[in-house]
Amino acid sequence: MKSGILENQKFHSPLESMKILGSSFGRSGKAHRGGGKNLSFSLNLTTLIDAFCILVIFLLSNMSDQFFEVKMSKGVQLPMAKEGENILSLGVSIRLEPQGIFLEDQMVTDQDLFRNLLEMKKNKKEKNALVIQADQRTDFQRISLILRAGEQAGYEKYLFAVLPEKK
Amino acid sequence: MGMMSTQNNKKDLNVELNLLPVFDILSVCICFLLMTVVWVQVKTLETKQALGGQAQEDTPSKGQPRVIITMSKTNQVMIVFKSDENARDGISSLIPESNENGNSGEVNWIRVEETLQKMSQMALSKSQNVPLTMAQILPSKATEYKQVIHIMDILKKVGIKNIGLSPI
Numbered sequence: 001m002k003s004g005i006l007e008n009q010k011f012h013s014p015l016e017s018m019k020i021l022g023s024s025f026g027r028s029g030k031a032h033r034g035g036g037k038n039l040s041f042s043l044n045l046t047t048l049i050d051a052f053c054i055l056v057i058f059l060l061s062n063m064s065d066q067f068f069e070v071k072m073s074k075g076v077q078l079p080m081a082k083e084g085e086n087i088l089s090l091g092v093s094i095r096l097e098p099q100g101i102f103l104e105d106q107m108v109t110d111q112d113l114f115r116n117l118l119e120m121k122k123n124k125k126e127k128n129a130l131v132i133q134a135d136q137r138t139d140f141q142r143i144s145l146i147l148r149a150g151e152q153a154g155y156e157k158y159l160f161a162v163l164p165e166k167k
Numbered sequence: 168m169g170m171m172s173t174q175n176n177k178k179d180l181n182v183e184l185n186l187l188p189v190f191d192i193l194s195v196c197i198c199f200l201l202m203t204v205v206w207v208q209v210k211t212l213e214t215k216q217a218l219g220g221q222a223q224e225d226t227p228s229k230g231q232p233r234v235i236i237t238m239s240k241t242n243q244v245m246i247v248f249k250s251d252e253n254a255r256d257g258i259s260s261l262i263p264e265s266n267e268n269g270n271s272g273e274v275n276w277i278r279v280e281e282t283l284q285k286m287s288q289m290a291l292s293k294s295q296n297v298p299l300t301m302a303q304i305l306p307s308k309a310t311e312y313k314q315v316i317h318i319m320d321i322l323k324k325v326g327i328k329n330i331g332l333s334p335i
Contacts, residue, residue, distance in 0.1 A: 049190065079316040083323035084210025131211065136313035140306040140335070147334035159211035162316060
């Protein structure tokens with residue numbers, strides 16, 4: 001075979017069309033192949049994809065610090081509310097689960113909760129709120145335990161995580 | 168996949184990769200993932216501590232109207248309106264509807280919302296156009312967390328933004 005299958009099937013590529021030397025249009029100005037004009041065209045997508053990638057990377061890097069990661073366990077159903085607001089301030093995450101209380105993903109006992117909150121208040125001063133996640137069927141007595149410990153540790157702002165309900 | 172072309176018995180050293188199928192598959196995969204992913208947006212309800220530890224600038228000044236909402240273990244809700252610290256007026260007690268067995272039923276949330284709206288209007292008339300923006304919630308030990316959230320949601324809806332939650 002003088003020419004391969006791909007050679008016959010390929011369209012006029014952008015690189016080839018931009019070649020100054022060895023152009024398919026010879027000195028006579030006529031196309032080599034079959035003597036007729038090549039009606040196929042190819043799109044140069046390199047610049048488009050380049051711009052797209054830059055946009056995606058820019059958006060990802062700028063928006064990453066606005067997200068607050070909320071980890072939810074399988075059996076925990078957050079309560080629903082219509083007037084919930086977006087999480088705008090940084091806060092210490094407390095999760096109430098059947099196994100126990102998780103403070104920033106570390107399990108703590110009821111007795112150690114106050115001490116751990118106090119330590120966190122000293123070390124992470126930029127986090128001035130408590131973000132409380134609990135199942136909607138939880139008794140208020142358990143929530144009250146967190147409120148009392150938070151009050152003693154010096155937290156004044158409490159954010160209760162809810163799922164948005166359609167208005 | 169390189170494509171070599173021979174023109175005039177000279178080998179062309181340019182190698183071109185056809186990336187269009189790659190981007191095609193990539194975009195199909197991204198579209199599939201976007202359509203099938205479950206987006207969960209978590210929001211928050213803000214509250215402040217009601218007892219002690221309150222910053223001085225947050226301490227209410229005298230003469231500011233407020234409501235105090237008490238929730239009992241039998242799902243009874245009592246709403247007390249105070250036009251200022253010493254006054255005690257507009258007391259409203261809500262009794263839940265009982266279900267078929269005669270047990271204590273659910274709280275009548277519609278009546279709760281109506282009562283709070285009336286108290287909000289009462290605040291404007293009695294307190295020289297000072298709007299009702301403060302509330303304090305006192306739940307019981309057995310009150311369900313979702314009921315507390317529901318009360319807070321109704322308060323926010325009515326326009327009461329400063330909500331205090333008292334621990335037991």
